[in-house]
Amino acid sequence: xxxxxxxxxxxxxxxxxxxxxxxxxxxxxxxxxxxxxxxxxxxxxxxxxxxxxxxxxxxxxxxxxxxxxxxxxxxxxxxxxxxxxxxxxxxxxxxxxxxxxxxxxxxxxxxxxxxxxxxxxxxxxxxxxxxxxxxxxxxxxxxxxxxxxxxxxxxxxxxxxxxxxxxxxxxxxxxxxxxxxxxxxxxxxxxxxxxxxxxxxxxxxxxxxxxxxxxxxxxxxxxxxxxxxxxxxxxxxxxxxxxxxxxxxxxxxxxxxxxxxxxxxxxxxxxxxxxxxxxxxxxxxxxxxxxxxx
Ligand code: KPL
Numbered sequence: 271x272x273x274x275x276x277x278x279x280x281x282x283x284x285x286x287x288x289x290x291x292x293x294x295x296x297x298x299x300x301x302x303x304x305x306x307x308x309x310x311x312x313x314x315x316x317x318x319x320x321x322x323x324x325x326x327x328x329x330x331x332x333x334x335x336x337x338x339x340x341x342x343x344x345x346x347x348x349x350x351x352x353x354x355x356x357x358x359x360x361x362x363x364x365x366x367x368x369x370x371x372x373x374x375x376x377x378x379x380x381x382x383x384x385x386x387x388x389x390x391x392x393x394x395x396x397x398x399x400x401x402x403x404x405x406x407x408x409x410x411x412x413x414x415x416x417x418x419x420x421x422x423x424x425x426x427x428x429x430x431x432x433x434x435x436x437x438x439x440x441x442x443x444x445x446x447x448x449x450x451x452x453x454x455x456x457x458x459x460x461x462x463x464x465x466x467x468x469x470x471x472x473x474x475x476x477x478x479x480x481x482x483x484x485x486x487x488x489x490x491x492x493x494x495x496x497x498x499x500x501x502x503x504x505x506x507x508x509x510x511x512x513x514x515x516x517x518x519x520x521x522x523x524x525x526x527x528x529x530x531x532x533x534x535x536x537x538x539x540x541x542x543x544x545x546x547x548x549x550x551x552x553x554x555x556x557x558x559x560x561x562x563x564x
Contacts, residue, residue: 271422272296274326274333276348277340278305280393280401280518281365285337285409285430287311287318292429298326300352306399313403335361335423341522342368342533346375356380361423363411365389365430367450367518368533369443370540372414383418386439387411387431388446392464392512394521405512408432412439441496444489448501449508450534452481454519455555458529458562461520465513468506478505480551485538491545523562531559 271293275282278299289295299305308321333355340348345366356362358381364372365387372384390407409431413419419427427433434442453467460466460474467474482505486498522529535552542549 271426272298272334273426274336274352275299275323276336276338276352277344277366278309278323279339279341280395280403281389281391282337282339283309283311283320283401284391284393284403285339285365286323287320289426289429290320290322291318293425295426296324297322298324298329300327300348301325302327302348309399309401311401311403313406329355331355332357333360335363335426337363337365339365341518341528342366342371342530343528345371346378349375350378353378353380359383361385361417361419363387363427365409365411367446367454368530369447369537370533382414382416384414385411385417385419385423385427386414386443388439388443389431390446390449390508390511392515394516394518404514407511410434410439410442412436444493444496445501445504447534447537448482448485448489449505450519450530451485451538451552452478452505453509453512454517454529455531455535455559456481457517457520458523458559459555461524461564463513464509464515464517468509468513477551477555478509481535481555484542484547484549484551488538488542488545488547488549491547492541519559523559524564526564529559531556535559 311318360381361383363385389409392405393403411427411433456467456474456478467478482502486501489498519529535556538552539549
């Protein structure tokens with residue numbers, strides 16, 4: 271049984287750990303540059319070492335299954351060098367923040383066997399090889415229509431999360447997008463942990479509430495089948511569940527890296543403009559996050 275991982279950030283490493291502790295599996299990773307050979311995941315006062323990942327960036331073998339956990343905006347450049355090692359049967363599993371990523375790379379993908387996933391794990395890295403897994407959330411997967419999964423594919427996915435129907439997954443992805451759109455950029459602007467966003471009366475909280483209202487208006491137009499009546503409560507719950515976390519966007523701006531904002535609030539803006547809904551708060555926060563210099 272084998273799996274390649276593209277993107278060994280917190281989410282990639284947590285999933286490598288879940289797989290290695292449950293299955294007789296070989297995990298090969300595809301780093302862009304030199305990367306550590308040993309990683310540590312701190313979770314609930316325990317430390318788990320991962321030292322058996324195989325660096326396969328220079329390999330030539332066929333990639334049977336690929337878990338993509340790169341930042342949304344790096345996906346195209348990161349996957350491009352490995353396209354020649356894929357076939358029409360390669361299973362591509364995308365577990366990333368944001369939405370619309372697969373649409374932007376469909377033209378280069380040799381395989382239509384695609385699984386999308388969403389997770390509410392909360393984690394951050396204090397060093398390249400050190401992950402703090404602060405909230406063990408839920409990971410959900412579904413194959414896009416017409417994707418068939420083998421027994422091995424299913425056991426790999428079930429080790430990392432739950433397989434559900436595509437309709438339900440879409441609903442959960444939109445909810446996660448709302449969480450990321452209304453927590454991540456706010457933590458980046460206020461340079462604060464997620465918990466501050468859930469603190470009633472804080473400036474971060476009121477900005478987040480304004481973003482949630484816009485997201486709710488957009489969803490009401492573009493996804494009328496979705497129940498958005500509890501969206502505010504759900505986003506605030508996510509902020510408080512991951513209260514001790516440094517959001518991935520704040521981690522990016524602190525490190526001077528580009529953020530995933532175009533695939534998060536940018537996707538909300540795209541939907542809003544298409545549906546004639548005012549998305550000024552989202553447009554403003556995109557500008558602000560792009561201007562931040564910490
Ligand atoms: O997904 C996240 C992120 O930081 O990207 C949350 C759930 C908001 C946890 O921080």
